[in-house]
Amino acid sequence: MKNIAVIGAGSWGTALALTLSNKGHQVKICDVDREHIREMREHRENVKYLPGIPFNDNLAVVGSTEEAMEGADIVLFSAPAQHFRDAFEHAVPLIEDSMVVVNVAKGIEQGTLMRMSEIATLLKPDVKYVALSGPSHAEEVGRFMPTTVAVASKDMKLAEYIQDEFMTDRFRVYTNSDVCGVELGGALKNIIALGAGISDGIGFGDNAKAALMTRGITEMKRLGVSLGADPETFAGLTGVGDLIVTCTSMHSRNRRCGIMIGEGVRPSEATKKVGMVVEGMFTTVAAYELAKRVGVEMPITECIYECINERIDAREAVEILMGRDKKNEMHI
Numbered sequence: 210m211k212n213i214a215v216i217g218a219g220s221w222g223t224a225l226a227l228t229l230s231n232k233g234h235q236v237k238i239c240d241v242d243r244e245h246i247r248e249m250r251e252h253r254e255n256v257k258y259l260p261g262i263p264f265n266d267n268l269a270v271v272g273s274t275e276e277a278m279e280g281a282d283i284v285l286f287s288a289p290a291q292h293f294r295d296a297f298e299h300a301v302p303l304i305e306d307s308m309v310v311v312n313v314a315k316g317i318e319q320g321t322l323m324r325m326s327e328i329a330t331l332l333k334p335d336v337k338y339v340a341l342s343g344p345s346h347a348e349e350v351g352r353f354m355p356t357t358v359a360v361a362s363k364d365m366k367l368a369e370y371i372q373d374e375f376m377t378d379r380f381r382v383y384t385n386s387d388v389c390g391v392e393l394g395g396a397l398k399n400i401i402a403l404g405a406g407i408s409d410g411i412g413f414g415d416n417a418k419a420a421l422m423t424r425g426i427t428e429m430k431r432l433g434v435s436l437g438a439d440p441e442t443f444a445g446l447t448g449v450g451d452l453i454v455t456c457t458s459m460h461s462r463n464r465r466c467g468i469m470i471g472e473g474v475r476p477s478e479a480t481k482k483v484g485m486v487v488e489g490m491f492t493t494v495a496a497y498e499l500a501k502r503v504g505v506e507m508p509i510t511e512c513i514y515e516c517i518n519e520r521i522d523a524r525e526a527v528e529i530l531m532g533r534d535k536k537n538e539m540h541i
C-alpha cells in the first residue's frame with residue numbers, strides 16, 4: 210500500500226481520496242481553504258463539496274501541502290486548472306525523485322494557453338507526470354459507482370504504476386501514452402457541455418444536443434490534431450466518453466451553468482450559483498485564443514465565447530451556428 214497526498218479537497222479530490230483510501234492506501238488530503246479543512250476535520254466528511262460520504266480512518270485531513278506530502282509515494286493535484294500552477298509551484302521543493310505526480314484538473318491555463326503537463330514540466334523538467342481523465346463525476350465515484358478513466362504519461366511504466374495503484378473493482382483505469390490528446394479532451398469537452406446546457410436551457414431538444422456533441426468532438430479533434438494529439442484519443446474515454454457524461458448529466462457543473470445561461474441568467478451569476486469550479490468558463494477563453502493562434506476553425510467554441518462574454522445571447526448563437534455555410538461532414 211502507498212502513501213498518497215491529495216492537494217485540493219474539492220469534490221473530485223475528495224472522491225479520489227475516498228476511492229484510494231477504500232483500496233487501503235494511506236491518504237492525506239489538504240486544501241488552501243482553512244475553514245474548509247477545519248469543517249472536514251470536524252465532520253470527517255466533505256460537507257461543502259461532497260456531503261453524505263463518511264471518510265475512512267486511513268484518510269487524514271491535514272493542514273498543509275508540506276504535511277500531506279511528507280513521506281508520499283504519489284502526489285495527486287486536484288485543484289482547478291487555473292490554480293494548478295500555484296499548487297504545483299508550492300509543491301516543487303517538496304517533490305522527491307521517487308514521487309509520482311498525478312494531475313486530475315481539466316483545463317488550459319488562461320494567458321499562457323498551456324496544458325497542465327506543460328506547466329509541470331516547465332516548473333520541474335524531470336517531473337514524473339501522469340494525467341488522469343475520463344467520464345467520472347465525483348458524485349458517483351465517491352459512492353463507488355462503476356467508472357472508467359484513463360491515465361496518460363509519456364513514460365508508459367509510470368502510467369502502468371498508477372493504473373495498478375488506482376484500479377479497483379468499481380474504478381477501472383486504462384493507460385494511454387497521448388498526454389496531449391488526453392489533456393485536451395478533458396479540457397475542451399467542458400466548452401461543449403456549456404453549449405449543451407445552454408441548448409437545454411433554451412428548451413431545445415435531443416437533436417440539438419446530439420448535433421452539438423458530434424460537431425463539438427469534430428472541432429475538439431481539429432484543435433487537438435493541430436497541437437500534436439492522436440485523433441484516435443478523441444474517440445476514447447477522455448474524448449467522446451467524457452463529452453457524453455458532461456453534456457448529459459445533471460451532476461455536471463458545466464452543463465448546469467449552461468442551462469442557467471440558456472434560461473437567461475447572466476454568465477457571471479450562473480457561475481456563482483453553481484458554487485464549484487466551472488472549468489468551461491475559463492477554458493473557452495483559452496481555447497478560443499489557442500485556436501486563433503494556430504489558425505483552427507472552432508465555430509461552437511467561438512459562439513460560446515461570444516455568449517459568455519455577453520456579446521451575443523444564446524439564441525443569436527444558435528442562429529449563427531445554424532446559418533453557417535454548407536459543409537461536407539467529412540471535411541475535417
Ligand SMILES: NC(=O)C1=CN([C@@H]2O[C@H](COP(=O)(O)OP(=O)(O)OC[C@H]3O[C@@H](n4cnc5c(N)ncnc54)[C@H](O)[C@@H]3O)[C@@H](O)[C@H]2O)C=CC1
Pocket residue numbers: 216217218219220221222239240241242245258287288289290292293295296313314315316345346347348484485486488
Ligand atoms: N468534480 C468532478 O466531478 C470532476 C472534476 N474534475 C476536475 O477536477 C478539478 C477540480 O474540480 P472540483 O473538485 O470539482 O472543484 P471544486 O470547486 O469542488 O474544488 C476545488 C478545490 O480546490 C481548492 N484549491 C484551489 N486552489 C488550491 C491550491 N492552490 N492548493 C490546494 N487546493 C486548492 C479549493 O479551495 C477547493 O476546495 C477541475 O479541473 C475539474 O474539471 C475532473 C473530473 C471530475
Ligand SMILES: O=C(CO)COP(=O)(O)O
Pocket residue numbers: 315343344345346399402451454455460461462463464486487488
Ligand atoms: O469532468 C467531469 C466529469 O468527467 C466533471 O465535469 P463538470 O465539471 O462539468 O461537473
